Amino acid sequence: MADISFTHPEPPPASSRVWPVFLPFAGCPYRCLFCAQDKQTGQGTAELASIFRDLELDLEQARVAGRGPYELAFYGGTFTALPVPWPERFLGLAVRFREQGLVTRVRCSTRPDCVDAALLSRLKAQGLDMVELGVQSFDDAILRASGRGYDGVTARRGCMAVQESGMGLGIQLLPGLPGDRPGVFQEDARLAAALKPEVARLYPCLVIRGTPLAAMWEQGDYAPWTLDRTREELALGLLSLWDTGVRVIRLGxxxxxxxxxxxxxxxxxxxxxxxVRGLALLEIVRTQVENAGFTPTAMDVPRRYQGELFGHANELAEKYAALGLGAGAVRYVDSTVFTVR
Structure with missing residues (x-):
């Protein structure tokens, strides 16, 4: 019986530090059923001039203090649909501090129906490096039921437009929206993985006070995913994305x-x-053990995964024990390789 050795499929994390700049609702052409950026960020509708002044002051203070460098990230609104001249003003500010060594990269979030080749080319020339698209789903029925205002073809075209521009692509998915059906999220994850974005974010849908979705839920017209289903679905989605080298930088x-x-x-x-990460790791280990065809008695685990092997609050301990890998059979090692024997 030979030992099994394998590595974790997750791509290595980025080394850059992100400086987030929130622009709640700014440039958004719609108010989606689920959206609650004001609750999430603690800010109301963006007042762009005020945000710009505060950002300029904070960046200058960081430069003088010798902090950084940072990746500047504009989140929370639809950056590419901001009224003129705000995209140019924000990018001009980023370029100024990039020239001084404080900013190394600039990214933004936007909608897939708010990008085109000419716009992306112009923003890239002005200093934009990466675009994260709030795709949410590639499924027409879900997009229609959620009031997104575009279809799956538009979502895919938006992703390809970003890639063709030469900028980095990020894809945000929001599983569990109105119109959801079994299997849709896994197909969304496979479609996203096939596009090979640089990063992905998975935000399971929540019912938040004050949103149109909350009214639907109160009337019995919408049922969110359970926590157990969410864990299982996201874990499988993670594996699809990791399999094509996509870094998943946010879960929830x-x-x-x-x-x-x-x-x-x-x-x-x-x-x-x-x-979720623990459950995905369990599936990786289980697959390796099943393919090996023997019952293991010990496993070496890279120390990096010590906090997630048995899941949150040891929730996966019994599942590992069923594989023959109880807590006493696990040894954490300074390595990048898992070894099962």
Whole structure:
């Protein structure tokens, strides 16, 4: 019986530090059923002049203090649909601090129906390096039921337009939206993986106070995913994305601003990311063991994965024990390789 050795399929993390700049609702052509950027960020509708002044001051203070460098990221609105001249002004500010060594890269978030070749070429020339698209789903029925205002073809075209521009692509998916059906999210994850974006974010849909989705939920017209289903679906989605080298940089909404106190229903958990990553790792180990065809008695685990092997609060311990890998059979090592024997 030979040992099994394998590595984790997750791509290595980026080394850059991100400086987020939130532009709640700025440039957004629609107010989507699920959207609650004001609750998530703790900010109301963006006042762009004020955000610009504050950002300029904060960047200058960081430069003088010798902090950085940073990747500047414009989130929360539809950056490519901001009124003129705001995209140019924000990018001009980023370029100024890039020339001084504080900013190394600039990214933004936007909608797939708010990008085209000419616009992307112009923004790239002005200093934009990466575009994250809030695709949410590639499924026509889900997009229609959620009031997104575009279809799956438009979503795919937007992704390809970003790639053809030479900029980095990010894809954001929002599983569990109205119109969801079994299998749709896994197909969305496969489609996203096939596009090979640089990064992806997976935000399971939550019911947040004050949104149109909250009214649907209160009337019994919408049921969010359970936490168990969310964990299982996201874990499988992770494996699809990792398999094509996509870094998944967010699992679930971060508990920023006043978000937590406004969640009415849905699969929110403070340790969702750890739980999902642990479940994905369990599937990797289980597949390796099944392919090997023997019952293992010990496993060496890279120390980096010590915090997620058994999941949140040891929730996966019994599943590993069923494989023959109880806590006493696991040794954490300074290596990048898993070894099962």
């Amino acid at each position: 909404l971060p508990p920023e601003g006043t978000l937590a106190e406004h969640i009415l229903a849905g699969p929110w958990h403070p340790a969702l990311g750890q739980s």
